Amino acid sequence: MSVTFTAGLRPPAGFAVGCGCPEATLRALRFGDYRDAQDAAARANAAPGTRGPLPGCAMPAVCPEYPLHAEEVDPDGIVPYVNVSSVNAVGILEALGLAPASEAAGYEALEPDLPAQVPADAVVIPIASADAYGQLPTADFHARVVTALGLAPEDPGVPAYRLGRTLVGGRAAGYLQQRLRDLHELSAWCATRGRDVAWH
Structure with a gap:
């Protein structure tokens, strides 16, 4: 599971038939109604033969193997995002002053309590994770990012380790600072567009 930081939603500028690649969606023919785009996607998927990749597709070698679908076209084009694992989201939200314990942050603990009864042959790995969602005005979010960058100690990282056949992934040194810099860029993009x- 993961948490994605991005721009708040706006009404779409139209709809397109796409493969999921943002650049291909931007280049595709626009429809004014979602149902019209769905119908066009269904016709394209039912057409005999193999279709070629869509212009702008990031994976042209595999694109023809998957069905096309209707997609919204954002009025600002390709919207940036920062995606982090739900485990790493906990530290990032805490650094932003949106501590997972805060209900205002839209936090829901995935593991509020370990199971009351654990099978005798089970291995329980208590890892904090978050299913978080929320939205803030860009000025507020930007201020939190700048504050976090100023206050956060250098992230030493966490080494990966094994528990039997289970690999628990680590985190590279400096990860928190890099993600905060990514969020700084995202908030700047949103600020210039009033978003x-x-x-989530």
Whole structure:
């Protein structure tokens, strides 16, 4: 599971038939109604033969193997995002002053309590994670990012380790600072377009 930080939603500028690649969606023919785009996607998927990759597709070698679908076209084009694992989201939200314990941050603990009864042959790995969602005005979010960058100690990282056949992934040194810099860029993009920053 993961948490994605991006711009708050806006009404779409139209709809397109796409493969999921943002550049291909931007280049595709626009429809004014979602159902019209769905119908066009269904016709394209039912057409005999193999179709070629869409212009702008990031994976042209595999694009023809998957069905096309209707997509919204954002009025600002390709919207940036920062995606982090739900485990790493906990530290990032805490650094932003949106501590997972805060209900205002839209936090829901995935593991509020370990299971009351654990099978005798089970291994329980208590890892904090978050299913977080929320939205803030860009100025507020930006101020939190700048504050976090100023206050956060250098992230030493966490080494990966094994528990039997289970690999628990680590985190590279400096990860927190890099993600905060990514969020700084995201908030700057949102600010120039008058959009909130949202995460889900």
